[in-house]
Amino acid sequence: MSEHELTIRVADLDYGSKEYEFVVRAPWIRGALEDHDATTNGEDGHLSVRASKSGPDVIVSGDLVATLSTTCGRCLGPAQFTVKSKIQALFVPKAKLIPAKKGKKDEEYELSADEADMLAFDGENVVLDDLVRDELVLETPMIPLCSEDCAGIAPPPGSNPSVDAEEKPLDPRLAALLKFKNEV
Ligand SMILES: [Zn+2]
Structure with missing residues (x-):
């Protein structure tokens, strides 16, 4: 992943909230x-958000739509799914996240439960790239299907499920055990 593409200049929000329309480019999704x-299906996605300042913080909310391509969990053929997500996040300046005095200097600041939806920004630009990426990952189905009624992989004609088991060589230690068991 290289350049950030989905950024909001916080200075632009000084006079009120603003609407942003981002193209979530296919090459960006791929990266x-x-x-x-899952990966891009070759089409651009879309992110439309409203951003506003709340003191030093920035509130971002909106919608993400992107169609991704992946592998069907049943037939292993190509499958596509569309992510339609509500995006909501509170960005707080990094400086605010670093505790002033805590004794331990280099330790990462740990977010408490009610801060879990907070993301850090550098004070000048809110970067939505990671948020969008995480959302795409999160919204990828555990078992994506090419279609609701995918029949899965058809067993090859004449195949016998028990053949598979017999083809695997038995662990010699296990073989010895089995032999012992049979002799008793
Ligand atoms: Zn399938």
Whole structure:
């Protein structure tokens, strides 16, 4: 993943909230989901958000839509699904997240439960890239299906499920045990 593409300049919000329409580009999705099962289906996604300041913090809310391509969990063929998510996050300046005095300097600041939806920003730009990526990952179904009634992989004609088990060589230690058991 390289450049951030989904950024909001906080200075633009000084005079009130603003609406943003971002194209979530297919190449961006490909890069962002590099280590993930699903990827872009070649089409751009879309992110529309409203951003507003609340003191030093920035509130972002809106909608994310993107269609991703993945592998069907039943037939292993190509499958697509569309992510339609509500995005909501509170960005707080990094400086505010670092506790002034805590004794331990280099330790990461741990968010308490009610701060879990908070994300940090550098004070100038709110970057939505990670938020969008996480949402795409989160919304990927555990077992994606190419269609609701996917029949799965058809067993090859004439196949016998028990053949599979017999083909695997038995662990020699297990074989010895079995032999022992049979002799007793
Ligand atoms: Zn399928």
